[in-house]
Amino acid sequence: MTKAKSAIKNADPGNTKPSATRIQKQNRQIIVEAALLVFSDYGYRGSTVAQIADAANMSKANLLYYFDSKQAVYLSVLEYTLSEWLQPLSEMNPDGDPADEIWRYAKAKLAMSKSKPEASRLFANEILQGAPMIGEFLQTDLRVLLDDRCKVIQQWIDQGKLNSVSPLHLMFFIWATTQHYADFSAQTAFLTDNTDTLFDDAESSLKTLLFNGLLPLKS
Amino acid sequence: MTKAKSAIKNADPGNTKPSATRIQKQNRQIIVEAALLVFSDYGYRGSTVAQIADAANMSKANLLYYFDSKQAVYLSVLEYTLSEWLQPLSEMNPDGDPADEIWRYAKAKLAMSKSKPEASRLFANEILQGAPMIGEFLQTDLRVLLDDRCKVIQQWIDQGKLNSVSPLHLMFFIWATTQHYADFSAQTAFLTDNTDTLFDDAESSLKTLLFNGLLPLKS
Amino acid sequence: MTKAKSAIKNADPGNTKPSATRIQKQNRQIIVEAALLVFSDYGYRGSTVAQIADAANMSKANLLYYFDSKQAVYLSVLEYTLSEWLQPLSEMNPDGDPADEIWRYAKAKLAMSKSKPEASRLFANEILQGAPMIGEFLQTDLRVLLDDRCKVIQQWIDQGKLNSVSPLHLMFFIWATTQHYADFSAQTAFLTDNTDTLFDDAESSLKTLLFNGLLPLKS
Amino acid sequence: MTKAKSAIKNADPGNTKPSATRIQKQNRQIIVEAALLVFSDYGYRGSTVAQIADAANMSKANLLYYFDSKQAVYLSVLEYTLSEWLQPLSEMNPDGDPADEIWRYAKAKLAMSKSKPEASRLFANEILQGAPMIGEFLQTDLRVLLDDRCKVIQQWIDQGKLNSVSPLHLMFFIWATTQHYADFSAQTAFLTDNTDTLFDDAESSLKTLLFNGLLPLKS
């Protein structure tokens, strides 16, 4: 997904100096990771440079020594997160068993919602505000990738291996249901007792719904 | 859902004058509706009083004559939206046909995502930021209501009318998939061609998935 | 010189609301006058909004309530000063006596250097920095006006009423010598004893030089 | 003009290490020359250490290794430029022909405005802002020098060799007219067509005016 980076609006406004020293790379990394936590919690507008600097254990001025602006930090965080975030989608194998492939994807997405909820929230915030930064990426790189996956799924449907649903909406469902546990964790936490089995329960229920649906077989 | 109001954090900090004249009520209404549009688009921090006042065709000072603070407006918007937002959930009939009842609910939610996407985004924003205002409501009023519905669904499952899934996660599934079209519309817009059939396609795919799942019956 | 205004770079970026109340006009006036003092003393970069606000007996935020930005204030000051500054040039009468007309102009300029040295310094600062804001004005409106005056002077020369000099450079000389007493007053103050007769001395010396030169008539 | 240095405010605040190695002297020279360009273009406040360091092909930290502060650099630039700047004034010979001597001086000044406009602008900036740094120099060293020259001119006048003008204002006249072409070059550039003959035209016009004035001899 290296190409993805280029489709982020105004990406890389001088924030990836090629001749970066060790300490530079390290501090940039620290900043980006701190910023991910802050941005994912408060969104772009809601986050302040001071917050990020605090989270990175650094003065504001020093943070802005490494990044030209708050926006530059944000863009870097988006880039940094994006490739990781899209990883599972790239791994769907057209020649594998449909159910296996789809389930592997769904499980991977759910696992990421558990392990990297900040990434999910970062994008949720960005898209909720109209995707001002990654809009172009969405309609170019992601679009291409997604169309490709949809074709594969459509093939499977055409071959009778899957029930007839819109591949696109199937993807939306998978995204929605899996990301829900990251994006709305504040809500699920309040509505659930067994927090420790939350993701396991989600997984088994999702599996049933995804492949068998609610209605029992009338034999 | 009158009870709901009381569970919103610091609700009613002087924003419900008991002796409200006609014009007062009317202006409060105008403000709340304008604020819904603004807050749902930009989130709490991202919205400014000036924006809301503009949208309400009113001076900032006048707006703050009707509401004590930006937060008071926000709380009112949440309250105002909440009851409407929960409407479909209240209407589930325990004695009806499970599939009918669930589908009616899902369809109602999807319809609301189409007709009132602002409400959905408002809550999405709020919950993404950790539900600072409606946290208490979530774990009290909504929790009670949801537990009740889950019990009904569990009954249906116990009676063999539905496949065995976690009722709670089924609800999450319905919420996630339906709200997705409101909350992530910026994304779906970039990834979809047929914008006009988007919700119809979503509905039919959701129906198939929800009740039959992906796997075809092996006869 | 109303047209002059339009040639100032980005002039009037929302700083001349047509529907200005009395207090607005008054405060804008106060700000512009205060800003003239500050800008003429420290230049654009060297002046701060705080300084101007102080000089205008006003909080920074209030100043920025009347003008959108520091630059908007600066532009307004330039506009406000420009027409007054150019006044004498417009009054040169082609049909008058050459010496009278030229001397009236030079005297007027010198008088302005005495009465409004801030205006002179404001433009001196602006031009020293490369005329970033009024460059366009200089090469359009002022250019036209100046070319016109030069033609008149050239006519006088052609008619044998004046010795042969470049009209353009004559104008430069008049500008230079008269404005010198405003722009370099810090210097003249240190080099002169009779401060009170400074401008009178300047005037008589200038008159002699301008019309008779240094060399005595060899009879 | 070595004495001049001492009259610059706070001159030499640690900026003239007595035991300066070759490389030290060389780098100081580079910095001062770079700083002259920057300061003359943007003034003291408008110039940044980073700009100067850039122009000197040097890191900010290194620049401040050679000079204790931005102000120290500025003072050094003033000193460095001052002696050169005053050179022509020293060369006026009391025993020469008045017209020759004065014209030689005026020509030299005009030539410097052409060849070293930065120096002129540097002082123009400094004096415009009230001569905070060279004020003392102006009223001591320069004052003495100038008074001396004025006496010479006054002698010439008393001897009937020159028309009666104030020697002081004659000097101001020469300064103003010649420096104008350096200080206000941004303006003259916009108002002149023949840029290449600009200084030649200025020279001949100045000569005529200075010695013969505008009025033709009425024979």
Add this chain to the structure above:
DNA sequence: GATGAATGAGCCTTCATTCAT
């Protein structure tokens, strides 16, 4: 000598809120 890294102070601007009319 030289420079990357770091920062406190300050600058321009925004914003929620208050005041006066």
Add this chain to the structure above:
DNA sequence: AATGAATGAAGGCTCATTCAT
């Protein structure tokens, strides 16, 4: 009831200067 006027408290960013290597 309504609004223009006013402001303290941030927020993003710059800059001269210092520190450490």
